[in-house]
Amino acid sequence: MIQVEHMNKTFKVARRSAGFLEAMKALFRRESETIHALSDISFFIGDGEMVGYIGPNGAGKSSTIKILSGILTPDNGTCIINGRIPWKERKEHVKDIGVVFGQRTQLWWDVPIIDSYELLKDIYEIPTQTYKENLEELTRLLSLEELLKTPARQLSLGQRMRCEIAASLLHSPKILFLDEPTIGLDAVSKLAVREFIRNQNKRHNTTVLITTHDMQDIEALADRVLLIGKGTLLLDGSLDDLMNHRPKEDATLDEIIATLYRDYDI
Amino acid sequence: MNSIGLYKKYCLIHLKCVMQHKVSFFLTTFGLFLMSFNIFLGVYFMMVRFHQVNGFSYQEVLLCFSITLMSFTIAEAFFRSLDTFDSIIRSGEFDRILLRPRNCLFTVICSKIDFTRIGRLLQTILMFVYGILFSSIHWTLFRVIVIVLMVLSGIIVFVSIYLIFASICFFTLEGLEFMNIFTDGAREYGKYPIGIYGKTIVTICTYIVPFSLFQYYPFLYLTGKTENAWYGLLPIAGCLFLIPAILFWRFGLSRYQSSGS
Numbered sequence: 001m002i003q004v005e006h007m008n009k010t011f012k013v014a015r016r017s018a019g020f021l022e023a024m025k026a027l028f029r030r031e032s033e034t035i036h037a038l039s040d041i042s043f044f045i046g047d048g049e050m051v052g053y054i055g056p057n058g059a060g061k062s063s064t065i066k067i068l069s070g071i072l073t074p075d076n077g078t079c080i081i082n083g084r085i086p087w088k089e090r091k092e093h094v095k096d097i098g099v100v101f102g103q104r105t106q107l108w109w110d111v112p113i114i115d116s117y118e119l120l121k122d123i124y125e126i127p128t129q130t131y132k133e134n135l136e137e138l139t140r141l142l143s144l145e146e147l148l149k150t151p152a153r154q155l156s157l158g159q160r161m162r163c164e165i166a167a168s169l170l171h172s173p174k175i176l177f178l179d180e181p182t183i184g185l186d187a188v189s190k191l192a193v194r195e196f197i198r199n200q201n202k203r204h205n206t207t208v209l210i211t212t213h214d215m216q217d218i219e220a221l222a223d224r225v226l227l228i229g230k231g232t233l234l235l236d237g238s239l240d241d242l243m244n245h246r247p248k249e250d251a252t253l254d255e256i257i258a259t260l261y262r263d264y265d266i
Numbered sequence: 267m268n269s270i271g272l273y274k275k276y277c278l279i280h281l282k283c284v285m286q287h288k289v290s291f292f293l294t295t296f297g298l299f300l301m302s303f304n305i306f307l308g309v310y311f312m313m314v315r316f317h318q319v320n321g322f323s324y325q326e327v328l329l330c331f332s333i334t335l336m337s338f339t340i341a342e343a344f345f346r347s348l349d350t351f352d353s354i355i356r357s358g359e360f361d362r363i364l365l366r367p368r369n370c371l372f373t374v375i376c377s378k379i380d381f382t383r384i385g386r387l388l389q390t391i392l393m394f395v396y397g398i399l400f401s402s403i404h405w406t407l408f409r410v411i412v413i414v415l416m417v418l419s420g421i422i423v424f425v426s427i428y429l430i431f432a433s434i435c436f437f438t439l440e441g442l443e444f445m446n447i448f449t450d451g452a453r454e455y456g457k458y459p460i461g462i463y464g465k466t467i468v469t470i471c472t473y474i475v476p477f478s479l480f481q482y483y484p485f486l487y488l489t490g491k492t493e494n495a496w497y498g499l500l501p502i503a504g505c506l507f508l509i510p511a512i513l514f515w516r517f518g519l520s521r522y523q524s525s526g527s
Contacts (some may be wrong), residue, residue: 011523063524071364072524091367099365104358110283122267122275123366151286 002045002068002175002207007077009038009063009231037063038074039231047174048205050198052212052222056261060231061211065177068209069099082174095124098168102180105160106167107152113163114148117170124171131170138166141196158189165193169200176200178210182217194220215253229266269372276376284381291382298385302335306393309457320462322489327458329397330485333413334456336390337420337480338449343383345425347374349449351432352439361524371515374432403488412484412498419480419501424449426511427475433511436518452477459485479504 070086227235313324
């Protein structure tokens with residue numbers, strides 16, 4: 001259960017124009033600008049829901065994920081996940097969640113995947129029996145058999161992403177945050193990843209929050225869509241609600257989103 | 267699993283990583299050995315010419331140098347992650363660290379262990395043993411304790427400086443080079459007992475960055491330059507430097523602002 005109410009987050013960003021003189025000036029007087037990454041965000045996600053979180057680059061998607069996973073602290077507002085405030089009870093909270101950053105890896109580059117997993121077992125203090133069962137299931141569903149003995153650096157992107165997703169699920173989290181999990185994957189890998197996530201949600205009633213720019217991800221995975229732009233929540237509804245905004249009858253999902261971005265001026 | 271057990275597991279996985287690139291590992295290790303050997307030669311030629319510095323003999327200077335360098339090397343090997351903390355923040359690895367259900371400073375420290383420093387550690391042990399065997403120090407049990415304290419306190423002081431450096435990374439990622447003055451600088455200055463650099467330096471190194479608490483004052487006692495046994499216990503005071511460093515880390519952590527997507 002994720003409950004977010006009136007959440008705000010601002011960043012201070014240092015700015016200066018190009019050029020040597022400007023750089024010298026910046027040494028003595030720094031101009032900084034406040035950016036509203038999130039303003040007055042509220043939503044509620046129930047157990048076992050699959051929610052797509054969409055919006056253009058820089059809209060605040062990653063900031064939201066980081067706050068929900070306890071990495072960042074919002075300026076104000078409340079956020080309660082499974083009865084805990086993420087950034088206040090970080091250690092307890094992160095045991096309950098799995099996070100996949102599509103553009104970053106959590107696997108050790110030079111050692112076989114299985115070694116990374118064994119270390120995660122110790123970090124999360126996963127009971128041996130649970131670990132065995134989870135590993136066995138994940139290996140079967142994501143076809144990792146061949147990959148487990150290979151170092152991460154020798155895997156293709158698609159293979160690595162499968163290993164990455166398995167790594168985030170070893171400790172049986174109740175909530176899964178996926179930040180662009182299909183970025184850069186080929187068609188086969190994308191389908192495999194989607195299929196797996198859907199299954200995971202069905203089997204274990206895992207709550208899934210997924211950010212993506214791939215509209216097919218949304219179509220395949222999300223029952224519900226949150227649209228965010230310039231830090232504010234613009235739309236919270238089902239895929240059908242999104243479809244109602246289509247400019248013409250046969251518009252693709254990508255076109256609908258583009259129209260929405262334009263309509264909301266983001 | 268407790269933290270010590272987990273730390274061992276991390277050590278193991280770092281070793282495995284290192285062994286993937288054996289040639290590179292041995293070359294770096296050997297290179298570090300040669301580099302510190304070079305510094306040793308510098309001291310050697312200086313001492314051949316002048317015989318003693320401020321009343322310290324060649325063997326004593328060597329012992330003093332090895333204590334500083336040993337502390338520095340051990341701190342660098344096991345706390346390298348703090349020394350390169352800016353890259354941990356830049357790469358977003360720190361976000362990942364915060365996702366682990368462990369103390370985050372502990373996880374940061376575990377994220378990098380640099381075994382190539384063994385090369386330099388070997389060199390310092392050689393100098394250390396030579397210094398102990400051939401200096402004219404009159405060894406008692408208390409003096410043995412003092413020399414152990416000196417090394418331990420040295421490690422803690424260097425770690426504290428690393429920790430302060432790492433904490434600054436929470437606020438800015440620019441212009442961090444100046445912090446090397448304290449680490450690499452201390453290593454270079456630490457070749458000789460700090461007293462030879464004059465009063466101002468000793469004052470700074472006593473009250474601001476407590477290098478002389480583990481290197482100079484106890485060394486005076488060790489070599490019999492002073493009879494005041496309290497000097498031998500000053501390394502313990504040096505360890506107190508860790509307290510403000512940890513407080514600063516906590517303050518920095520509360521201001522953390524992540525990076526990129």
